[in-house]
Amino acid sequence: MTDRSFRVALGWHGGAADGEGVCISGNKRFGYSACAEAGGLGEGVNPETLLLSAVGSCYSITLSRILTNAGLPFSRVHVTAEGSMTGCPREMRFTTILVDPEIRDADGSRAEEYARAAQRARDCSFIGSVVRGSLDYRIGEVRLTGP
Numbered sequence: 001m002t003d004r005s006f007r008v009a010l011g012w013h014g015g016a017a018d019g020e021g022v023c024i025s026g027n028k029r030f031g032y033s034a035c036a037e038a039g040g041l042g043e044g045v046n047p048e049t050l051l052l053s054a055v056g057s058c059y060s061i062t063l064s065r066i067l068t069n070a071g072l073p074f075s076r077v078h079v080t081a082e083g084s085m086t087g088c089p090r091e092m093r094f095t096t097i098l099v100d101p102e103i104r105d106a107d108g109s110r111a112e113e114y115a116r117a118a119q120r121a122r123d124c125s126f127i128g129s130v131v132r133g134s135l136d137y138r139i140g141e142v143r144l145t146g147p
Contacts, residue, residue: 020044038088048083052097055137056081058127059099066117066124067103075105075147096136106144118142 012021020033020043034040035048045053060079067074084096101118122128122139131137 016040038092048085048094051094051131052081052083054127055097055125055131056099059101059121059125062125062128063101063103063118063121066121067114070113070117072103072110072113072117073105073107074103076103078102078104094131094135096138097131098138098140100140100143102143102145104145105147108144108146111142111144114144115142 007025009024010021011024012019014020016034017039018041020031020041023030023032031044032046032050033043035046036042038046040046056079059081060077063079064074064077067077078101080100080102082098082100083094084098085092086095087093099122101121103114103118106114118139122137128137
């Protein structure tokens, strides 16, 4: 097994409320700031959205791999990730992340197999495993759309 490392460079200027930053990963860059609801600028992406994006994107990749390995037909996986927080704005923490997968061009007669695959993806997702111990991470409705 090969070890891997990942690296991003982050630059922040200004205070917590009026500041903004830039994240650089390889040749990609994007701006970020605190969300407006927490008193920030609300410009670019906020850390809360980045966390949901990390969980949702890892889940979608894992689910696609599981569907392929199980021989379950699909053309696309679409995921919505929603997080609930408490303690805003001073002692904020996520309490729940809910992931709703939609599996396009699925075989509706195999709905139970798709539901098991969706749950297995939650259990096997790397980023999901990082957050699972600190909050309620669950799968919502598994929607299947036919061809």
